[in-house]
Amino acid sequence: MIRTILLTGSAMLGIALALPSVATERQRAWTLDDQLTVPEIRTLAIAADGKGAAYVVRIADRTSDKTVAVLRHVDLASGKTREWLRAAWIEDLRRIPGTADWSARIDKGEGVQLYRIAANGAVTPIVVHPETAIYGDSEGATYLAYGHAPLPTGVRSYSWSPDGQWLWYVVLDAEPYDRRMRYDADVASERAQRRSPGRATASIFLRGPNGKDRLLSTRPHGDISTFFDRSFVSWRNGEVNYDVMEVDADGRQQTMTMAVPLATGVPRVADDKATRGYWRLAGPRGGRLTSEGIGSMRDLVETLPDGSKQHYGRFPFAVGDGRASGGFVSADGKRAIAGFRTIENPRFGLVVIEKAKPRVIGGASSLNHCDFTAALDRGICIAQSQTMAPAVVSIDVASGTMRRIASVAPAHDGIAPLRTEPRTWVNRNDSKATGYIVWPRGYTKGKRYPAIVITHGTDADERFANQENQWEYPAQLLAERGYVVLLINVPASTQNADLKAIYDTWVNETKDRPPREVQDRIWLNDTASFEDAVSELIDAGVVDPMRVGIAGFSRGSQSVNVAMTQSQMFGAASSGDGGYLEPAFYPSLTGSYDTVYGGPPTDPAALPNYLRMAPSLRGKEACGAMLLQMANPYPASVDLYAALRAAKVAAQISLYPGEDMASDETHIFHIPSNRLKAMQENIAWFDYWLLGKRDSDSPFADRYAEWDKMRGAAPRRCDGSKSVVPD
Template sequence: MPARDGNEPTTRALVPDDLLRLRDIGLPEGSMVTSHTPLSVSPDGRSLAFLINRANPDTNSYCRALVVLDVASGGTRVVDTGGELITLSYILRGMLEEPGFPDLIVPVWSPDGRWIAYRKKVDGRVQAWRVAADGSGANAVAATADDAESVGWTADGTRILVGVRPGIRETRALIAEEGRSGYLYDDRFNPTTGAFPKITGEHPRVVLSAAPEGGDIRAADAGDAAQLGADVTLGGGSMFSATSRAGRASAKRDFLGPLMLHVEDAAGKAIPCEADICSGKITGLTWIDDTLFVVRSQGRANNEMAIWRWRPGKDNPRQILAGPDVLQGCTAAAGRLICLRENATTPRRVVAIDPGTGHVTVLYDPNPEFASIRLGTSRRLFFSNNVGIETWAELVVPPGYAGGKLPMVVVQYHSDGFLRGGTGDEYPVHAFAARGFAVLSFERPPFFATVKGTPKNNDELMATNNTDWAERRSLLSSVEAGVQKAIDMGIADPARIGITGLSDGASTAAFALINSDRFAAAAMSNCCMEPGAIATYGGPVWARAMQSQGYPPATRPNPEFWEPASIVQNAARIDTPILLQLADREYLHALDVWTVLTELGKPVEMYVFPDERHIRWQPVHRRATWERALDWFDFWLRGRRDESPAKTAQYARWDAMRQGQKTNEKP
């Protein structure tokens, strides 16, 4: 929990650890929209319970605290501490995936408001815990053989419910037994994640019932199990919904179409809604008495968020709040809307919103230190690409910027809320600005296929996107349009532009290295879409999925298809310095690229982080990634270096790369 001694300087410069040690409530990225709020309202509506999570890179761990907030006063108390980071798992292409992103932890109040149940990971196991709401004690409830996926209470509050998936443990045991005689290489394999079969299948949830004080674990009966809600695919999303005495509202869609709002009264009769708010990018629903509040993205390129109020069947929807700030997890308590709110230069806070006027009051700021930290200034830019698709970006300049051309780094591929490190939190925007860079924090435009057509499923979507690399061309055109706007404003130096990326952003960066002369340095956290990666390294299921989207199979090499997108095929003409910082579960995809670039004497450096996922989950690795990326762009775009003796070897390698780059320059 934050503590202030009153002796902080009025302002000070930001250091990267300020961003790394942010206290998070809910999922860390502002772009992550979920149908569940991390803010749990007590039965009497007077208190909120939520989990705070803070990285500690010194110990490579997380500080976690369960907090209760009094809605009237904003006062907080810590009711439990400890536990390890719980990361998300889900089924993708029939396989259990663990991308490294934090899972959302939602505390659950007992019906009498005296206790809170939540999931806590201790010694590698996720269990259900019971915590006294007044902070007087806590205990583990059920030492189950399987990780707790969800928790709840029976209707009478006498027992705690725990959702588990024993099929995962059972499948893992079968795989271990299979290893005694060798694994059959089949559809269960994804070689990049390890030389063993992955867990496959849906593995239905089993609901257990336990005594709150611990023990007496047994299968829950059907009535009690229903308290946890319907079973959904592991990690799968659900539609937005909200229920009150006045009726029920839900928002759902077909594939990638707009979310459609459906409302029924208390008797189940549909109430039509013809207003614009009833379709589009809806991100939250909640009721206060007979009034439904709809949170949605709107405005130019959906860059704003707004709250609308509507009494279904009684009046027309009315907007009470709109602007560039991100609103997440909105719920109702004590007659007000309670939301998480943040913007480009303000970390997330808990706020109360007047349901009639939209007036906002800050209830709790988990990161008060940022009031005394100097951040760069940000402005929102809008631009369209060469096929007319509009998007936006935040252009951040250093604190005290007084004009002149700056080196600029592009960070991708979402820019919602407080600017951390882009998608995956890999490239710290405000830390780059503090070093003297301009930063273009880029918001990904809609898929080419959804703007230019109406795909009915993912295969159709990707097949359209991949035809003549239409999606990659669209994205690169958008990035270049944003960069050009910053150049035209006299802020970005056209000769000193860098590009970064993770996941889809890394694919955009790789495509840019082949198809653009704009970028003088690059850093990627994944690499790369190459023939070998598509046909082999991702395993048989991945290969077939890619073939269904238009990629050629291994038996029919197609150099012409790959010409616009393969770094390997274009390596001889790529001279841009490339930094690769990769997870051990993904680096195989980059070996072809690294090998060819290295053989040609190109400036490339690759690091592999142990026990990492698609998203870096270990704080010490994120710190190392940030520091090296900052040094990399300082060296290549600003000609500066950190004089620390510990980095002597690093700069010796980079100096040799620069000399080789000069030697290879075309006359």
């Protein structure tokens, strides 16, 4: 049954994209439900004739308490949007070449399988492989999940030949549990493992024009190229190429490119040492596009197959960012389009590269997800910004013009935008950090406001209430409630050669820079950025220095945990599902910790390096109340909680449960009731600790008594002073 809904009316057409949505008399404030139901765009595809497009969003559904995938079709002329399908999962939506149809991997209840989506929305199976394997945070899962429920997966990846006659695809088979003994590395890998791992094999098939399947290869569980990287499939010269990963007896991984002539169907090794970048962007000269250099301008370069480089000029953006749109090359190979992210006030756009000087498409808003017709003459993108809810826009490549077609989030269009000001802060160490101030609605100059810093690495950019940045910290609702919200990125590693070298030392786990310098220039410098950004607003009379909080998950939790055990500025914090930097993770992250700390915590020479920055060893230095929201009971986070409580510092660790006893919530929360509660817990926590407010209707009202006890027993209050780099 296909439900038809009108998601947007003609009134919405033609709104200038550079502007936030126009306020109308019907506009309203943010609600908790708005925060929960911001759609996550997953995949989209324009029709071959360019007249329509299909796209998929994931949206929290409160009734089923599941995050559901919704397939919609939009008519690009009228903007009329229909909902075609709701399912547990929809991904990898693509045109089927030579037809007016699409294909996608869909879980309609039989696991993730490959389906055809006709131009009228009818969904029929292409490959259904009932012997699935699970991706998820659950007992027996083959591989972990990042932000979805345990997902039984039959078809893992697929690719159509350019003429649509051939189909390359991978199906998974969970291996039955093998009650074998395990030795050495196989045991060590379970050291910190919460759920029993499952295993699977992947079988790679080629389906020909006659509909017959040929098994090309069955790949082992350790082939992460096949299980994760989708194998980089390409079609050329009557062959299909794809990558597999071999692991030798000593555990060394090697990616190989296989080639299969369509005529024979017999695979051979085409390249036994394939090197792959994180993202492959094809250029118009058969090479690979990258942005090179540091600072605020980057060279756009195409590295040709012979190793020579074609320079396209210097631009204030970088291609190759995983959050930007991918790359496209026209059927004739002469036009390439690549997604970029700007360096300052980060937003996303497109660069068109032909013979002539590259041209940019995009403006003040971001173009994140895009697709184009085969000739790359027409396309669609999702446009959004901090204040503009996502919308489908059409792109005319030749003219570089865009046209708003339809809303992706009609309910959110009705929200009156909050004043959201992009900022670049320069801290005491001359480090630049980008981000936003989200001003409280009805901000009154001269009055001092409470403030909350929200941080997650570099994800504060022109996207709409993005979960990767805000997690379950409801930034907009906090602003509605009277907080000045600062979305602050950590200082970008590429801003100068020196910081780049520090980050390279960390990421590549070298000893190029000494541990203390790595600490000082990354996490302790993060703290300086947050403090100095807040100080600016304190000095300007905007923020009340005694009512400042901080929140961050994952990479952000590192920043928060360090800030809270170094600084006296933050009276309350919420730290989400992270524990990196704590001694407990040393055995799992030896190389990384050796870079950051110079050795294990039990090495007398390294221990002082831990004592100066590992949060759980600095419980006595903390003054603010810390909430640790967890998807998993990480030992490292439990240690931080225990250290804070041992020092009588107010702290709570809250574990959000999975679907059932045998599964966990994921790092990016996917269970709507958990998301709601986590947001409510954050509101209750900051309101209580920063404002002294209680809400008897909060689902966390029964925690106040515990918090009262902790408040009474706390050894000190934060005095607002800034951190001093420790000896």
